[in-house]
Amino acid sequence: MAAKGKSHKVLGAAIFGAGWVAGEHARAYQKCPRTKLVAVGSRKAESARKCAAYADAHDAFITTDFDELLKCPDVDIVSITTPPDTHADLTIRAAHAGKHMCIEKPIALDWNSCLEMQRAVKRAGVKSIVSFCLHWNPSLMNTRSLIDSGAIGQPYYVEVDYWHGMKKWYPQYPWSVTKAQGGSSLLSAGCHAIDAMRWFAGVENEIVEVAAFNVEHKGDNKDWEYPPSTVLICRFKNGTVGIVASILDCKMPYSFNVDVVGTKGTIRDNRLWSETLLPGQSSWNTTPTILPDSGDVTHHPFDGQIEALVASILDGAMVLPDLDDAIKTHELIFAADQSAETGRPVKLPLS
Numbered sequence: 187m188a189a190k191g192k193s194h195k196v197l198g199a200a201i202f203g204a205g206w207v208a209g210e211h212a213r214a215y216q217k218c219p220r221t222k223l224v225a226v227g228s229r230k231a232e233s234a235r236k237c238a239a240y241a242d243a244h245d246a247f248i249t250t251d252f253d254e255l256l257k258c259p260d261v262d263i264v265s266i267t268t269p270p271d272t273h274a275d276l277t278i279r280a281a282h283a284g285k286h287m288c289i290e291k292p293i294a295l296d297w298n299s300c301l302e303m304q305r306a307v308k309r310a311g312v313k314s315i316v317s318f319c320l321h322w323n324p325s326l327m328n329t330r331s332l333i334d335s336g337a338i339g340q341p342y343y344v345e346v347d348y349w350h351g352m353k354k355w356y357p358q359y360p361w362s363v364t365k366a367q368g369g370s371s372l373l374s375a376g377c378h379a380i381d382a383m384r385w386f387a388g389v390e391n392e393i394v395e396v397a398a399f400n401v402e403h404k405g406d407n408k409d410w411e412y413p414p415s416t417v418l419i420c421r422f423k424n425g426t427v428g429i430v431a432s433i434l435d436c437k438m439p440y441s442f443n444v445d446v447v448g449t450k451g452t453i454r455d456n457r458l459w460s461e462t463l464l465p466g467q468s469s470w471n472t473t474p475t476i477l478p479d480s481g482d483v484t485h486h487p488f489d490g491q492i493e494a495l496v497a498s499i500l501d502g503a504m505v506l507p508d509l510d511d512a513i514k515t516h517e518l519i520f521a522a523d524q525s526a527e528t529g530r531p532v533k534l535p536l537s
């Protein structure tokens with residue numbers, strides 16, 4: 187039930203690109219009290235049908251044609267869950283059709299496409315959310331809430347790492363290792379860590395400079411068309427420094443490391459050291475919670491993400507990360523990839 191004072195309207199949701207992540211978007215729309223999955227589209231009708239069935243949306247409209255999906259009058263929101271090289275075109279077409287949208291990461295594989303998407307969404311006046319779903323992971327929510335409460339004072343060093351040895355069984359593996367569809371280590375997956383690093387440093391805090399390195403080694407996997415591991419260091423306008431290591435060829439279980447060092451304390455994943463909240467502590471205070479410790483999409487908190495998009499559409503709530511915010515994450519990625527390629531630091535903003 188929607189909270190008192192909030193709209194009880196039920197929005198029609200559609201999904202385009204019926205693969206691995208799409209099933210979880212579909213389930214989140216069905217679970218949300220203010221959305222219903224009404225259409226699923228994909229290259230293959232069979233994939234769309236399977237996705238609808240996975241979410242028990244047996245009466246959903248099935249199509250292989252994106253324009254036909256956009257013409258459905260009961261579709262208010264579209265989730266774009268195809269591979270990244272198609273996101274920009276689909277976003278611009280959905281904006282022209284007046285649809286709100288949930289765009290999978292990375293939003294695009296080049297900077298100009300990001301700016302075109304931003305213009306189209308702004309002109310259409312539609313709401314957007316970008317699928318950095320870890321904003322709804324309980325451990326990361328605790329981290330943001332502790333920073334907001336002043337538990338660690340002013341953060342001045344933030345390090346977030348995405349260490350995930352990509353397995354060949356992942357449905358997206360065949361295309362995500364290619365330059366044309368995966369892009370780079372930071373675009374393909376490290377973008378989650380960059381988003382979190384910006385979130386903890388303060389999204390209003392502009393980044394002014396970045397230096398990055400691709401990691402060279404003689405690994406045994408020859409599938410990668412780009413260096414699978416990239417490390418960046420960046421400086422924010424207020425002096426905060428951030429580090430992100432995106433390591434996609436590691437031999438270890440999935441790990442999303444979070445370290446935030448502030449003037450009054452430090453957060454390391456779900457551990458807190460706080461001079462202000464816990465002046466008598468003699469060891470780390472550990473909060474039992476759900477950590478971001480799996481690459482499996484069924485573990486990811488898409489429910490919260492869909493609820494946030496719906497609240498922005500129906501209640502006028504602020505939504506983060508929307509397209510404008512995600513574009514700042516992507517700006518850092520393009521600058522970092524340029525730095526790794528040229529061997530020189532890159533100043534932001536990009537022109």
Ligand SMILES: NC(=O)c1ccc[n+]([C@@H]2O[C@H](COP(=O)([O-])OP(=O)(O)OC[C@H]3O[C@@H](n4cnc5c(N)ncnc54)[C@H](OP(=O)(O)O)[C@@H]3O)[C@@H](O)[C@H]2O)c1
Pocket residue numbers: 202203204205206207208228229230231233234267268269270272290291292317318319357358374483486
């Ligand atoms: N936010 C997260 O945590 C998260 C997690 C995983 C993935 N993702 C992102 O979600 C997106 C999809 O990833 P995935 O793992 O779900 O990949 P996937 O399993 O390969 O699914 C993509 C689906 O898109 C369809 N498709 C492929 N090319 C298309 C095209 N040119 N036009 C229309 N449909 C096309 C395919 O459907 P058919 O079967 O019909 O051919 C495919 O099943 C990527 O951007 C990825 O980075 C995000």
